[in-house]
Amino acid sequence: MADINLTAVEKHFDGVPALQSITAHLNDGEFVALLGPSGCGKSTLLRLLAGFETPTQGAVSIGAAEVANAATGLAVPPEARNIGFVFQSYALWPHMSVRRNVAYPLDVRGISKADKIRQTDAALAATGLQHYADRMPAELSGGQRQRVALARCLVSAPDAVLLDEPLANLDVALRASMQDVFSDFHDRTGATMVYVTHDQSEAMAMADRIAVMSEGRIVQLDTPEILYNQPRSKFVAGFVGEGTVLPIGDVDHSGNMVQARLLRKTITIKTDTQSPNLICLRPEHISITETGDLRAEVQRCTYLGGRYRLTLHLPDGTPIQAESRDRYALGTQLGVSIKAPWAFTEV
């Protein structure tokens, strides 16, 4: 188990930056998700931690030891870092049985036979694979393969476990159950885990903290609740949770409430800055009431199971997302009121 430190890390491919000035501290035993759109550098960052790539600039340390430093040229190879890595494609070795796949990290360490069997059995049991030990990977379902990959990475008690979109290839039902497997596993072992995903609900459901990445930078690293409730930029507000970002004006800090003007109406906002210029409007900030001070027209009504998502157009045509238990016909005029959305500053 170990904390991870990244100091001013950059990674360029052929001169094109894939990672830029990444400085972050991941605590020992923490479950951190890397979240971001495709191509933002999540995999590159993870591969850098694993040692498959070396930083162009900056330094990386895992636990007490520095493992990579562009200035000194230090680069501990992956096989010497004692970390686990779970690949999106599982990367099981198709020519080895499940047991051999899982035992391989112990094989290469030359551990005594009895210990090896014991540890392998334990890893298989922890992932519920006891009964599949003698199958070949080709004979397993997607979720089972995923669990073999997990067992293989756990068997040698790594300091940290890195996972690159481990659930992207699974179907929705399997995904949900595998999410539980990962969470349970984290709770039980307490290993530091870094988990790459582009699915925000996955990140929010599992991670202690989420690093939202965009264009090679970490734009916000916070707990899921803070990310959702207090985004610090337009990008995070739009990417995490459903929401609409709208401009506000005339922020007024008088009294114990902060108020601002949105489309010529005054609303209450929450903020921690002096003069925010944007609000992040989530469905739960919008209530549909006959007495609502804003008028809106229903543009689209999507069934979510038990509730509907309404796409509403404000009088000036701005679309906002609301939720409701009832279906509304398209074109219905509704009154909406807005309840204390989060406001932040971005130029």
Added chain:
Amino acid sequence: MADINLTAVEKHFDGVPALQSITAHLNDGEFVALLGPSGCGKSTLLRLLAGFETPTQGAVSIGAAEVANAATGLAVPPEARNIGFVFQSYALWPHMSVRRNVAYPLDVRGISKADKIRQTDAALAATGLQHYADRMPAELSGGQRQRVALARCLVSAPDAVLLDEPLANLDVALRASMQDVFSDFHDRTGATMVYVTHDQSEAMAMADRIAVMSEGRIVQLDTPEILYNQPRSKFVAGFVGEGTVLPIGDVDHSGNMVQARLLRKTITIKTDTQSPNLICLRPEHISITETGDLRAEVQRCTYLGGRYRLTLHLPDGTPIQAESRDRYALGTQLGVSIKAPWAFTEV
């Protein structure tokens, strides 16, 4: 445009049934989703409609014409059915530009050049691809490729459009926006659409009716609301929407409310049968109140963005799913009350 009729269709692969006694009528212009777990036969059914497979038994007709009949040996080949098919993998032809991909269906029909250009341009415009006409598929993003596939299947005005998990390969953000594209397209063209998915929220958001499949059979074909609110089997109740199925007893139809016994408490239920034996408990049927007549303990609390999903254990250990705006610590004892869940009969 055409309605689709399936009569007692069966499909066996090497004697193993993949589809069993499928009888269904899909209306002209309807958007029907096929929903079901992996391997239940969704793709097989769709491929049968397209003509890529022939039924082992039964008959299929599209519009007025019968296209396949196992008894008479009739099997109209796919190229003669005038249907559109959108593949999960897009199946764009990598050696043709976007324009040529889209124009190909017109090419093979030998349509005049002017008409061809006009119709192709229209299809490109309808999918917002005007500016990409001269790119090669490899130079497009996933969502753009998906739209090319859509444009290609629309250009020749097919009677019906069949889509096999067209969004499974896309990331969550793109998926949501593509769902809108499909819905818009359906609204605009009014084509009969059959849409395979294993993602229930996708099916509910888009479809007029959903056919839930299990082990080669259609177990329920209904609107999303009815499926969600009034499932007719344990399978549908569990598969559509999050929910727990619990057994009930002592159903009492006296008065204008139906009541039944759940874990020694009496609750109100909704039903349309005489003696239902199961209820389907959705999160919205459960409210957390200090005065709730049932006691429950928090087992897991997952952040969903703006709300939490609580896994609660009833006193006898039965897990149920509830939702809440607030976080609860694991182990907290809560009072819950249950509000009129749907009850049905299954042996």
Added chain:
Amino acid sequence: MLARHKLGGSRSEDRLLSLVLLVAIALTLAPVLRLFSEGVTQGDHFSLALMREVLSQSSTHTALLHSLTTAGFGTLVSVVIGSTFAFLVALTDLRAKVALVFCLMIPMMIPPQITALSWTQVMGPSSVLLKTLGIAPPLGAPQPLYSPLGIILLLGVQHTSIVFLTLRAGLRAIPQEAVEAARISGAKGLRVWWQIIVPLCLPSLAAGTAITFVTALGNFGIPAMLGIPAGYVTLPTLIYQKLAGLGISVLAEVAVLAMLIGAVAICGILLQRFFQSRQRVHLVGATAHPLAIPLGRARLPIEAALWSVVCVILVLPMLGLLATSLVPAYGVALRFDTITLSSWYEALFRQPATSRAFVNSFSLSIGAALVLIAICLPLAWLMERNPTRLGHLFDSLVDLPYALPGVVLAIAMILLLINLPFTEATLYGTIWIIFLAYLARFLTVMFRPIQASIRQLDPAMNEAAQSVGANLFQRLRSIILPLSAPSAAAGAILVFLTAFNELTVSALLWSSGTETLGVMIFNLDDSGETVMASALAMTIVLVVMALMGLVQLAARRLPKGVVPWQT
């Protein structure tokens, strides 16, 4: 009705499949069957007597044993050299890979007779090269290559590129992740190679080994040049010996021996299929980046080692050939005063047949490549979509005409084609019989790569076209053909290059006016004009290299994967 498992094959596809399959069977299997029928008939009736007799002769047993030994160990040599190169080229950060692969391809493009000729010229006491260097062995010293070992070595060198090409294709499909997963598990160095990479590429290695074995088994040139002087008889040379004899039942005996070779070849191929199906390795995941394992400080020494191997198997024999072509008569030492271009002049400009042969060989090989594309493409595609038992049978036997020695195939063609039914006309004595023989022999060279690529083709590509209304021919032309173009082109290049200097088939089928380059060389060498033969052979090597160079120049404009030696 045959039991079949259809992937949506339609009736028009059924009909086309039957048609194309018929053509292909008529092309490839009919001659072979016609020949085999000689072996099992006596007079007009069926008899196994001769077969029993030939198969019980001790000379047959010895030859079979020798064939198995030389082909087996020769294959081993190919596998060792070819796979070493394939591993290093496909997986590491070597420099100048294209040049290396290019050089490694050349031995396959040179007819075996010439390879053998050039090697004996380098190694023996009269080696012009060694004489010039003053290190020729003394008179009477045995030629070291006239031995089983020599045959094995040269067979190995000749077929190295087959192993190399097939294995490299397999290696490129290994996902980076499989290796990274091993490293992150703590494995390093050779352990990763041995435990992960080698097992993962076994299927392609098996495929390459099988083709190499079959090709080595049917090779006549090398055992003839090196084995006959050593008294070491293999099945192909035994056939030659039979032909040189005076017996009346010669053809029948030849047919029986040919059947024996065919049987061994089929066993080899079936064995490979068996292993491949047992060891079916599914590679999951896309290969985003091919592997490039850094060699570090070992890179320079490894590069030096590889290039010296290329030197030994390519440059040295070529130098020998070149040196021989520059002397006035065989056995004369190459010195400044003896050097002469007269045999080049004589071979290239004085002999009218030479230019004819160039034209003939060129048109034959281009024609064969084009016709074979036209046959193999629909055939491979339809067979994949619509597997029938006949198709399976064809699939197992299509290698036969390639595995049989060329002389045998030529005899089969004569037997089959000298009397065309219902007509006075005959193909015999025209260039068409050679052409048909080439089609039969090289069909598999074209068919296998196309088959492999069609197997990988996403069926949705075709179904998408079907769903928008394209009929069978529209689909074949505008979807299947362009999508399998890279492998078709690779097959075409291989067919062209091997047909260009083909010898053993045309040797029996040519007549004046239809000489091929291979025949020219052989006839020159046969009538004692070894020096002129060397000059012509050298010319052919240069022409082949120039053609390969042209392809290389065009490589950037061709679709990826078309040029076999392009990385």
Added chain:
Amino acid sequence: DTLTLYTSQPNADAQKTVDAFMAANPGTEVEWVRDGTTKLMARLRAEIEAGNPQPDVLLIADMVTLEGMAQDGLLTAYQSPQAADYDAALYSADGYYHSTKLITTGIVYNTGAAKAPASWADLKDASLKGQIAMPSPLYSGAALIHLATLTGDETLGWDFYNDLASNEARAKGGNGGTFKAVAAGEKPYGMVVDFLAIRNKAKGSPVEFVFPEEGVSYVTEPVAIMSSAKNVEGAQKFVDFVLSQEGQDLVLDMGYIPARNGAGVPEGFPARENIKLMAFDPAVALQNAEANKAKFAELFGAN
């Protein structure tokens, strides 16, 4: 009209022969195929097997092969008027074939070799152990005739071959391979057909050819007409032409010893009367062929 000729003459020689014949017989078009004897016979056998032999005339190989074909009824008899000028041993009494040239087999040695042998018996010398190459009768028709001739000789006989075998002579492959082995110095001594050695020596090859004291064996490249010939008249003209003085001058010109009496010898050869031909009967040789081969294989190994 056309005449089809199968010949094993080298390309250039065949072309010369055909050109001269066509010049002498305007109106007859000659289609010809040339190849090594083995290949040509394989091809001919396949044609016969398929029931459609192509050639009208053969100018090919040796008398033994043609004797065999004659006995199988594949040849037509023709008594050429030119035969009068030939030794009776050189043509079939029934007129099935007529010899056209003499290709003798003698001794060749590399000029770098220590000894200069003068007779067949010299090859038995123990100092030549492992240094001798000769063509194998299993691969070469000429070698089979050579074997039949030498073993039929009273002074040499099978004893000679026994001695060669114990002297570790190598008997593999054909004449071309043997010559190359000698010229290359791999085996400095060998038995080989005359013209190969004499012509290459003229071009500078380091070899010397010897007509041994006991005499030489010979093959004669006979000409014959197929029984299936379509153009018998043209075929007969062709036979007459190659046997005529004009035809034999051509043979001389090509560098072979003409078979016709008093026709001279090419440059580099001793005078015709100094070349001693050993006795030879093709019919006997044919009869013993299999036995000879078997005996030979026993001595020198099955190959």
